[in-house]
Amino acid sequence: MAEAAPTKRGTTRTKARKRALDILFEADLRELPAAQILADHTEWADPAVRPFSAELVTGVTNSVSALDAALAKHLPDGWSVERMPRVDRNLARLAAFEILHTDTDPAIVLAECLTLATELSTDESPAFLNGVLGALVRTTRPESE
Template sequence: MGARTKARRRAIDLLFEAEQRQLNASELLRERLATPVTEVPLNEFTADLVTGVVGHWTQINDLLTTYSQGWSLERMPAVDRAILRLGAYEVLFSEVPEAVAISEAVALAKELSTDDSPKFVNGLLARLAEVKPTLV
């Protein structure tokens, strides 16, 4: 697993934990940067990803809700929400190529979520990439 893939996985872990504990992800990130809970401290890319997701939180949630076709955010598995938020941030707002962002999100869904999640994640993020020129 490459360094950026590991950083994405750690960003998903933080986003998921923050939601489960009903904490602000930025506050949890600051806490983990100040006092790491693992042997390896969070790297800059992980921090940038979490900060980026939080910075576009409302817009990302609105777009996921709009384009998820019959699935509200609340109905999605919590880990899928974290993966989709990160994937949407990378597809829409980062310098990461869209195909890479989608591929990484699908791989995380295969590893962390249900059997149906990779297809759902792929379809929703591909749709966001498709409509991106009209959004940003």
């Protein structure tokens, strides 16, 4: 079943992506394993952590090295995944995971990522992430064009 395009208020999956980003960002900031932060949020959170959020956090955590390598191929010269702002780095990993490991339409993944970047990061972040993730889509899922 195709996922609906994001609305202003956001879909359940939009909210789940945001929650996954929050968990990944917190883990990155606190330099703790994302699995530990996910477990803490799952145990104490109100509202509860959605299954899709947990799936995304677990997927990113289990494949972070491969995701970083895939992203690094599309970064401008002089950039590394670690050099990216923390929000952008985790957004890129989250989007790359969905692009590479799910059947979600890449256009929806990109739209969701860019919306979050617009809300949560720098003015330059949406264009930067669009370039990196757009290149990733073109090289890994050419049928999506």
